[in-house]
Amino acid sequence: MKIPFLDLKAGYLELQPEIDAAIKRVLESGWYILGEEVDSFEREYATYCEARYCVGVANGLDALHLALLAMGVGAGDEVIVPSNTYIATWLAVSQCGATPVPVEPDAATYNIDPARIEAAITPRTKVILPVHLYGQPADMDPILAIARKHGLKVLEDGAQAHGARYKGKRIGAHGDVVAWSFYPGKNLGAYGDGGAITTNDTGIAERICVLRNYGSRVKYVNDVRGFNSRLDPIHAAALRVKLKALDAWNARRSEIASCYQIGLAHTGLTLPFVPEWAEPAWHLYVVQHQQRDILQTQLGEVGIGTLIHYPIPPHLQQAYAAACLIQGQFPIAEKIANQCLSLPIGPHLDKFGVSTVIAACRKMV
């Protein structure tokens, strides 16, 4: 018996006739860069996210990078980021020549702690960059209040939060911009790399449209030094099919999460905490345990796939050695990195799989 961490192929097979038809439509159209299919996906995803604009780009890292550039972030600026996130959040800041300034999360929600943000603001701060980590919405209202008070912009990393809601409203335009990834394993995933930004800000949407396409508004006329970072029509066509399934698939994730919350209560595991204003997308179901590595090995031995998101926090990565951030400087992020374990929660994990995971965990902790 094997329970994979995530069964991407089962997701394809469920939608196979529609996905195949959508991709064939692009192949037969003779049009393979931007165009109708990308426009349609952008319209549909903007509507889904309750935002005015969506601009498709090549991946989630580019979405963050181009969003920061469009917000005017450059050399010498500072951007406030969570100390516990996927490294892409930090890399996008560094790619602008700016400095990521880490702020610790709330230990219960894993999201950036609004109470710690003001202490990190300096005259160089331009943007606050919360991440809706594991699909749990960050506490946006206090973050937006701090940003307004200090004249800062807010970029949200929504790479794990497709479909999540904060106080009833979808993640999509609470802040100035949201950056999205359509990496295959995300809740809304393509069959390759893809990304987008959503925003209500006309100027930012226009600037990102130009930046993603060689800095050009009119073919062969280049206003700025842009990039080649476009969402491919083949991916846009597949994403349009998958967008229609997103709410149903997220509902399955949410059901699995409810089973885990009940089935794993009163064990040695620390379970996710969901504030009453949050409707998570349950991208990941992350528990904590002091003997995490042993637990992961034991679950692996009985065929249960788990992952660690993430084993090394960005400040301890070799890539950030030059930033001179040291071990012990961000103890909450370090504790999460040492103790967190992601259990399977994909939309194609069946009831039997869920009860198998629960029974195995209960036996071990």
Ligand SMILES: *Cc1c(COP(=O)(O)O)cnc(C)c1O
């Ligand atoms: C996946 C992810 C990204 C990067 O997305 P890519 O499409 O892989 O570049 C950025 N931030 C977070 C939080 C992510 O999970």
